[in-house]
Amino acid sequence: MSGSILAGVRGFVFDLDGCVWNGSALNPGAGEALAALHGADRGLVFLTNNSRATADDIRRRLWALGITFAEHTLTPLEIIGEVIARRFGPSRVLVIGAPELADVIARAGHEIVETKDYRRATVVAVGNDFDLTYERLTAAARAAAAGAPLVTPNVDPRLPLEGGEFLPGCGALVEAVAVAAGVRPVVVGKPEPPLFRIALERLGLESAATAMVGDSVASDIKGARQLGMRTVLYAPAGGASAPEADLVVRSFAELARVAGVA
Ligand SMILES: [Mg+2]
Incomplete structure (x- = not known):
C-alpha cells in the first residue's frame, strides 16, 4: 500500500x-474524511x-x-429510462421494483404495463422490490422468456445494513428472473x-x-478501473486481499x- x-x-x-x-448510519470517520x-x-x-x-x-x-x-x-x-429508449425505443415496460423506478421510466416516455398484462411488455425492468410477490416474479420471468429484454439498475447480490446484516440485493431478484427466463440482464449501473x-x-x-472508493470489487473497483480511474477498496473488516484495487483501506481515517x- x-x-x-x-x-x-x-x-x-x-x-x-x-x-x-x-x-x-454513516460508517466510522466517513463524515470527517x-x-x-x-x-x-x-x-x-x-x-x-x-x-x-x-x-x-x-x-x-x-x-x-x-x-x-x-x-x-x-x-x-x-x-435507466434513457438507456431503455436508446436501446429499445419507446417501450411498454413491466416494472418489478420501487415506485421510484416506475416513475423515472414513465417520465422517460415509456408505458408502464400492469402485472396482469405482462404479455404486452416489450421490456422488463427489475429493481429491488421490498413488496415482491410470486405473481410479479412469474409475470417478469414469463415476459422475459417471451423475448422482452431484461434491464436492471444493478446486479449487486446484497444490500448491506448496520451490524453486518444485509437484505437480498437487486441482483438476487434479477437473477431469479434471469434464471427462470433463461436470459441475461442489461445492467445500467x-x-x-x-x-x-x-x-x-x-x-x-x-x-x-x-x-x-467503494466496498465492492465487482461493482466499484472493476467498473472504475475500466475507465482508468484509481481504485480504493474500503475493507473495514480487514483480511481482504484485492489485487484488483490500487489501494485497500481499513478506515476512513486511513x-x-x-x-x-x-
Ligand atoms: Mg457498496
Whole structure:
C-alpha cells in the first residue's frame, strides 16, 4: 500500500451502501474524511447502485447525515429510462421494483404495463422490490422468456445494513428472473461505464486524476478501473486481499491520511 497512488488525485467518487454508510448510519470517520477532502478542495461525487432512490433522494439523505456539501449524487435511476429508449425505443415496460423506478421510466416516455398484462411488455425492468410477490416474479420471468429484454439498475447480490446484516440485493431478484427466463440482464449501473462517465463529467477531471472508493470489487473497483480511474477498496473488516484495487483501506481515517488531507 502506497500513498503515492493518490498523490495527483483531485476528485473522488464514493460508493454509498457498505462504504459511506450502512443502512441509515454513516460508517466510522466517513463524515470527517469527506469534510476534510471537501475542505482541501477535492471534488466529490456520490455514486450508488441504489435501485429505489433518485439523485435528489440520495442528496437529502446525505444532508440529513451532515454531508451538506453533497452536490453531485448519481443513481441508475437517472439514466435507466434513457438507456431503455436508446436501446429499445419507446417501450411498454413491466416494472418489478420501487415506485421510484416506475416513475423515472414513465417520465422517460415509456408505458408502464400492469402485472396482469405482462404479455404486452416489450421490456422488463427489475429493481429491488421490498413488496415482491410470486405473481410479479412469474409475470417478469414469463415476459422475459417471451423475448422482452431484461434491464436492471444493478446486479449487486446484497444490500448491506448496520451490524453486518444485509437484505437480498437487486441482483438476487434479477437473477431469479434471469434464471427462470433463461436470459441475461442489461445492467445500467456499476460496473457498466455510463454512470462513471457522468461522474467524471461532473468532476470535470480526466480519469487519471480521480479515484473511486467503494466496498465492492465487482461493482466499484472493476467498473472504475475500466475507465482508468484509481481504485480504493474500503475493507473495514480487514483480511481482504484485492489485487484488483490500487489501494485497500481499513478506515476512513486511513483514507484521509493517504489522500493527504488529515
Ligand atoms: Mg457498496
